[in-house]
Amino acid sequence: MIKAILTDIEGTTSSLSFVKDVLFPYAAERLPDFVRAHRDDPQVAQLLEDARAVADGAGDEDALIAAMLDWIATDRKITPLKALQGLIWEEGYARGAFRGHIYEDAARRLRDWHGAGLRLYVYSSGSVHAQKLLFGHTDYGDLTPVFAGFFDTRIGGKREPESYRAIAAEIGLPPGEILFLSDIREELDAAQDAGMETIALRREGVTGPFGEHPVVDDFDGVRPIED
Numbered sequence: 187m188i189k190a191i192l193t194d195i196e197g198t199t200s201s202l203s204f205v206k207d208v209l210f211p212y213a214a215e216r217l218p219d220f221v222r223a224h225r226d227d228p229q230v231a232q233l234l235e236d237a238r239a240v241a242d243g244a245g246d247e248d249a250l251i252a253a254m255l256d257w258i259a260t261d262r263k264i265t266p267l268k269a270l271q272g273l274i275w276e277e278g279y280a281r282g283a284f285r286g287h288i289y290e291d292a293a294r295r296l297r298d299w300h301g302a303g304l305r306l307y308v309y310s311s312g313s314v315h316a317q318k319l320l321f322g323h324t325d326y327g328d329l330t331p332v333f334a335g336f337f338d339t340r341i342g343g344k345r346e347p348e349s350y351r352a353i354a355a356e357i358g359l360p361p362g363e364i365l366f367l368s369d370i371r372e373e374l375d376a377a378q379d380a381g382m383e384t385i386a387l388r389r390e391g392v393t394g395p396f397g398e399h400p401v402v403d404d405f406d407g408v409r410p411i412e413d
């Protein structure tokens with residue numbers, strides 16, 4: 187019996203286009219100025235140090251910025267970059283430059299499942315801070331209260347079964363009682379290897395392949411409980 191749902195964001199609760207055409211360009215445009223303005227803030231300084239450790243050969247700040255812009259352009263899920271992006275997006279949400287996109291069916295069903303007693307969790311490559319900002323600023327209001335917890339790549343990569351085992355341990359449920367939703371086959375495979383139930387989302391612009399995972403077009407097709 188499913189007791190918890192773990193959901194991806196991009197391509198699952200929210201559109202690919204919002205992330206690729208709104209969030210990523212906003213972060214790329216502001217990253218150089220943000221780094222120069224905040225390089226001495228302890229949190230930002232630590233993230234830059236962590237990013238530098240990944241960006242082999244980025245000798246000075248300009249080279250590090252260039253490396254991070256390349257990571258954004260190529261959608262690299264580098265943990266310190268994702269944390270920096272979250273800090274930059276915070277300014278965007280506060281200025282009203284954009285709102286967090288979530289499909290209507292996802293907002294409605296998440297609220298229904300929460301009301302029915304299912305425990306809901308997010309697992310995204312976007313930082314936990316970025317996740318809370320997105321779900322806190324949607325056209326359907328603040329959705330953060332429906333979630334019991336948020337996970338990002340600090341717990342491990344999304345294509346590694348060990349990450350899903352660690353999430354199940356943190357949630358405190360056997361993996362078989364957790365349903366994972368995603369648009370990416372490799373993530374679904376990893377969750378399944380860890381023992382979770384899986385369903386693939388085939389949203390606009392998502393083509394698969396999805397292997398043997400059940401496939402639905404939206405959250406109305408997800409039936410974790412009789413309703």
Ligand SMILES: CSCCC(=O)C(=O)COP(=O)(O)O
Pocket residue numbers: 194195196197205209263268309310311312313316317320344
């Ligand atoms: C938390 S919103 C930004 C999403 C993001 O940065 C990203 O890389 C999307 O990754 P996901 O794991 O949600 O597909």
Ligand SMILES: [Mg+2]
Pocket residue numbers: 194195196197198368369370
């Ligand atoms: Mg996704």
